Amino acid sequence: MHGTVSFDARERRFPNAAALTTTLSADIAAALEDGLGAGRGASLVVAGGRTPAPVFEALSEIDLDWEDVYVSLTDERWVDTTNESSNEQLVRKHLLRNAAARANLVGLKNKAPDPKAGAAAAWSAVADIPRPFDFVLLGMGDDGHMASLFPHSPGLDGGLDLRQHPGCIAMSAPTEPRARLSLNLRALVDSRRIAVLIVGESKWATYQRARKPGPIADMPVRALSLQQNVPVTVYWSP
Numbered sequence: 001m002h003g004t005v006s007f008d009a010r011e012r013r014f015p016n017a018a019a020l021t022t023t024l025s026a027d028i029a030a031a032l033e034d035g036l037g038a039g040r041g042a043s044l045v046v047a048g049g050r051t052p053a054p055v056f057e058a059l060s061e062i063d064l065d066w067e068d069v070y071v072s073l074t075d076e077r078w079v080d081t082t083n084e085s086s087n088e089q090l091v092r093k094h095l096l097r098n099a100a101a102r103a104n105l106v107g108l109k110n111k112a113p114d115p116k117a118g119a120a121a122a123w124s125a126v127a128d129i130p131r132p133f134d135f136v137l138l139g140m141g142d143d144g145h146m147a148s149l150f151p152h153s154p155g156l157d158g159g160l161d162l163r164q165h166p167g168c169i170a171m172s173a174p175t176e177p178r179a180r181l182s183l184n185l186r187a188l189v190d191s192r193r194i195a196v197l198i199v200g201e202s203k204w205a206t207y208q209r210a211r212k213p214g215p216i217a218d219m220p221v222r223a224l225s226l227q228q229n230v231p232v233t234v235y236w237s238p
Contacts, residue, residue, distance in 0.1 A: 007210040007222045009196065009232040017054065017199060020237040024195065025058035028135050031193055032069055035134035041068045043130040045183070045191070046095070047139040047147065048073065048087025051199050055137075056095035066102040070129035071095065074138055074188065075148035075171075076108035076122075078115045078179035085177055104129075108168060108181050115170035115181040122181055123168040133191035140196055140203060143174075144210050144219025148182035150174060152217050159184045160216060160223045166190050189227045196221065198236045207234065 014020040028044065035042030042064075046052060073087050081088045088107040096103055106125050112118030138146045145151060148171045149159050159169050159182065166187035171180045188194070198207055210219045216226075224232050 003226075004213050004215055005222050005225045006213045007207070007219070008225050009234045011234045011236065014235070014237040017237045020197075020199070020235055021054045021058050024055050024197065024235050025062065027195070028055075028059055028137065029062040029064060031135040032064055034192075035130060036065050036068055041070060041130045043070045043072070043133045044135050044137070045072045045074055045126075045133045045188075046091060046137045047075070047197070048077075048090050049139050051139055052137060052197055053090065053094045055197065056091065057097075060095050060098040060100040063099055066100050067104075069100075069103045070106055071103050072106040072126050072129060073108050073183075074136065074146075075180055075182035077148075077173075077177045078109065078118075078181060079177050081107060081109050115179050119168040119170055119181060123166070123183075123187070126168070126183070126187075127166070131190055134193070136188055136191040136194045138188070138194060138196045138221075140198055140206065140210075140221050142202060142206050144206055144221050146196070146221045146224075147188065148173060148180035149185070149220040149223075151220060156217060156220065160220060160226075162186050162189070162226055185223050185226070189224075189230050191230055194224065194230050194232045196224075196232065196234045198234060199238075201238060204236055207236070 032042040
């Protein structure tokens with residue numbers, strides 16, 4: 001995917017992380033309530049890393065019919081789920097607690113020997129949760145990656161091609177643990193709302209670069225602009 005685009009999204013800027021956490025957790029809860037109100041269960045797909053942990057903890061205390069909420073991941077490091085690098089482990093530690101302990105977690109890591117071998121089984125599990133997803137929470141790296149869709153990585157073109165079927169793909173990160181599994185862009189945009197969580201001046205500078213026209217392969221977060229059906233909101237605080 002070598003086209004040149006800019007990243008166009010609604011922006012919500014907050015004076016501090018606490019204000020962002022309060023608003024974003026409430027917005028996620030409202031989206032899940034909408035899904036639950038439709039009587040089909042609700043679905044939340046989240047990124048890992050340290051940045052969303054406070055949002056997860058705040059969300060975990062909100063009273064919902066969590067037993068009818070399905071939580072999955074935008075991407076996963078191919079490590080044991082008890083490993084501190086595991087996104088599943090992070091979600092279990094920070095989100096599946098308090099009221100949200102009753103939620104249903106659908107992880108990506110499975111018994112396959114590597115991400116390529118495990119991709120089909122991972123997507124088969126995720127495909128069974130309510131779709132379109134009610135809320136997708138993405139992060140963004142300093143290099144402009146989202147999920148585990150890294151700039152110029154092998155397989156990136158296919159991962160960002162909206163003509164592909166929704167699914168999981170094997171990806172390689174520039175740092176350890178390198179072996180990753182990621183939802184492709186077609187799967188990520190099979191959602192009702194997308195949020196990109198950004199904290200800190202460095203990430204804001206990266207986002208400003210992504211907003212300028214340029215090759216998608218340089219900053220994969222720009223690929224969100226390829227679709228016009230799902231509203232994308234950036235949540236930022238210093």
